[in-house]
Amino acid sequence: MKIAIIGTGYVGLTTAVVFAYLNHDVAAVDKDERKLNLLHEGRSPIHEPGIQSLLEEVQHAIRFTPSVTEVVPEAELILIAVGTPPKKNGEADTQHVVQAAKEVAQVCLPDRHYTLVVKSTVPIGTNQRVVEVVEEVFSERGIQGNISIASNPEFLQEGLALQGAFYPDRIVVGANSDKAIDTLRRLYKPILEQTFDPPSEFPRPASYHLPPMMTTDPNSAEMIKYAANTFLALKISFINEIAGLCEKAEADVTEVARGIGLDARIGNRFLQAGLGWGGSCYPKDTAALLRVAAQSGYEMPITEAARTVNFRQRKRVVEKLHSTLGTLKGKTIGILGLAFKPNTDDIREAPALDIVRELIAAGATVQAHDPIAIANARLALNENAETDNDKLFFTEDVYELSYDADALVLVTEWELYHKLELRRLAKQMKTPILIDGRNVFSPEEARAAGFHYIGVGRP
Ligand SMILES: NC(=O)c1ccc[n+]([C@@H]2O[C@H](COP(=O)([O-])OP(=O)(O)OC[C@H]3O[C@@H](n4cnc5c(N)ncnc54)[C@H](O)[C@@H]3O)[C@@H](O)[C@H]2O)c1
Structure with missing residues (x-):
């Protein structure tokens, strides 16, 4: 599957490398020139066990670019993995998510279907906001547009990011569209069915069971992410x-x-x-x-x-x-x-x-x-x-x-x-x-x- 990932931080880069390893055709976009320069040299900008060697292994299947225009029109699925830093009052700042959604909507081709997925951790209701932003852009462009929008919260643990990505406990998808759910099921198929050959650094744990893909509505998916982290924090x-x-x-x-x-x-x-x-x-x-x-x-x-x-x-x-x-x-x-x-x-x-x-x-x-x-x-x-x-x-x-x-x-x-x-x-x-x-x-x-x-x- 041709996928575009917006943001190459801890989440975006891990996701890009893992999906490339699973034979998807991956393009990753970032605005940070320093990160892009390192990635173009084949070097990981983050420290995460195993990421450097896997990045080298899958280099043929990933490209890195600053340009949404270059990669989104041809993609079937676009994942937003940009930061949502805290504002002074504690609220999560969703401006990068909204901006990324706008940029995507500006370059979508009118005659193609896309699935746009929010992976960033966002306040409940952000998925709906993304739907509105995309519709606004389509209406400014005077096009109908054909896009399904889903939430797919990320449960990555730094330090164990790749292990968790290959062998997750569960995949959560929040969507109102069957098309989006179907696309995400195809994206995750090798993980859901564990049909890939494990990378040498990340052998499949003997006790590992196939992970469920749970589908729900977007608000509940967004709440699941916050509730999971809050529960772990309070433990x-x-x-x-x-x-x-x-x-x-x-x-x-x-x-x-x-x-x-x-x-x-x-x-x-x-x-x-x-x-x-x-x-x-x-x-x-x-x-x-x-x-x-x-x-x-x-x-x-x-x-x-x-x-x-x-x-x-x-x-x-x-x-x-x-x-x-x-x-x-x-x-x-x-x-x-x-x-x-x-x-x-x-x-x-x-x-x-x-x-x-x-x-x-x-x-x-x-x-x-x-x-x-x-x-x-x-x-x-x-x-x-x-x-x-x-x-x-x-x-x-x-x-x-x-x-x-x-x-x-x-x-x-x-x-x-x-x-x-x-x-x-x-x-x-x-x-x-x-x-x-x-x-x-x-x-x-x-x-x-x-x-x-x-x-x-x-x-
Ligand atoms: N780091 C974690 O352990 C973790 C785990 C689970 C979920 N999350 C969530 O995932 C999201 C991303 O987290 P992270 O730690 O990867 O963030 P990060 O800050 O490491 O990376 C975000 C990247 O997005 C890029 N970016 C921002 N706006 C952009 C745009 N419009 N176009 C292209 N690139 C853009 C930035 O330059 C940056 O490289 C956050 O919402 C975070 O809460 C993080």
């Missing part, structure tokens, strides 16, 4: 709330999570206490859902509380440092991990950014390490005038962090941190204090290595 916030009480009650949250996670109704995933969630989805999508609710005059106290608990986790680390060190003025703190989670270079809404800002505001000097997200974090922290750059240093050598440091804070649970030589780190520090923000280390081992160890929700 993490719930265990973080329990972790706070464990600290007071001298219980161990890792044991509590194990005990409740064994209940099949609860399940053990998303029950790791820590510094909470960040990234480009949960903070933005929970805020956007609250805006949708507010606009309908409806309160959502559970969603509000999930956010409050989440952002409190970031402050609690700084409080723990305060109470252990007395003051943060003049102290040097090493930060292990800047990306919002392992295996990505995405630092959008990353807990580390808030923690670094708070530490510097409290008078500390920060030395930070991350295996791949330093460049992005440097940009995010330096462009922010509130950060005093004389107090912030980045290092690519993880052991350098501990030289004369007063404390270390593990913020992102990168695999390489699991294997750190704790004794070596502790020896180099002024005061060997380790705040393990993700409960990565065994408290006994950390203490045996000479650390004063403080985890999350552990006695």
Whole structure:
């Protein structure tokens, strides 16, 4: 199938590479010249496990271009995967989605049928808005147009994007048109039936079952995406709330999570206490859902509380440092991990950014390490005038962090941190204090290595 994808970010590029691998004829459009230049050189602009090699493998089946006009007229299916960043009031900004839909409608040929699919995460009712925008453009052009519009929310997890795309739990399609549903069923056929030969880096899991394609109305599809992310966000916030009480009650949250996670109704995933969630989805999508609710005059106290608990986790680390060190003025703190989670270079809404800002505001000097997200974090922290750059240093050598440091804070649970030589780190520090923000280390081992160890929700 000839498909055009608008937007080559985390979602658009992953989708493009996977559909090209599945033998679809893919054209991907982006306005960002820097990304296009890299893609033309065959280099991925995002860090995502496996994406670079798969991009090289499918290069013959994808082209990248800044021009909608060049690719949309010939396409059968167009996927919109542009960003929907938060506005100041939390609402999701759909201007890029609307703009992309307009650009598509401007170049559709009057005598061909198209299926236009919104993959971006959008407020409930956006699909209908896209229908109206497209009709407006057709009427300005004085043409009838023949286009079916659908929603196909994306459930990608950064760091596991390709695995999730080849072996999804489900495909959700919201559409009022049978034609659109039929086109999407053909698009996803190799995934729904698992008829493709798995890429060597992504073998099919032995326990994997064929995924259902659920079809529903567009509003419900849009709501499914927000409800799914909010549920996952609140599951993490719930265990973080329990972790706070464990600290007071001298219980161990890792044991509590194990005990409740064994209940099949609860399940053990998303029950790791820590510094909470960040990234480009949960903070933005929970805020956007609250805006949708507010606009309908409806309160959502559970969603509000999930956010409050989440952002409190970031402050609690700084409080723990305060109470252990007395003051943060003049102290040097090493930060292990800047990306919002392992295996990505995405630092959008990353807990580390808030923690670094708070530490510097409290008078500390920060030395930070991350295996791949330093460049992005440097940009995010330096462009922010509130950060005093004389107090912030980045290092690519993880052991350098501990030289004369007063404390270390593990913020992102990168695999390489699991294997750190704790004794070596502790020896180099002024005061060997380790705040393990993700409960990565065994408290006994950390203490045996000479650390004063403080985890999350552990006695
Ligand atoms: N990143 C994730 O983990 C994830 C997961 C699920 C859903 N989503 C949703 O998917 C959408 C995209 O997310 P992302 O993380 O890929 O965003 P991103 O910011 O990484 O990428 C968006 C891309 O769209 C391009 N773009 C914007 N307007 C354009 C236009 N008119 N024409 C061509 N290109 C245009 C931008 O230049 C950018 O490269 C968002 O709505 C997001 O909420 C993201």
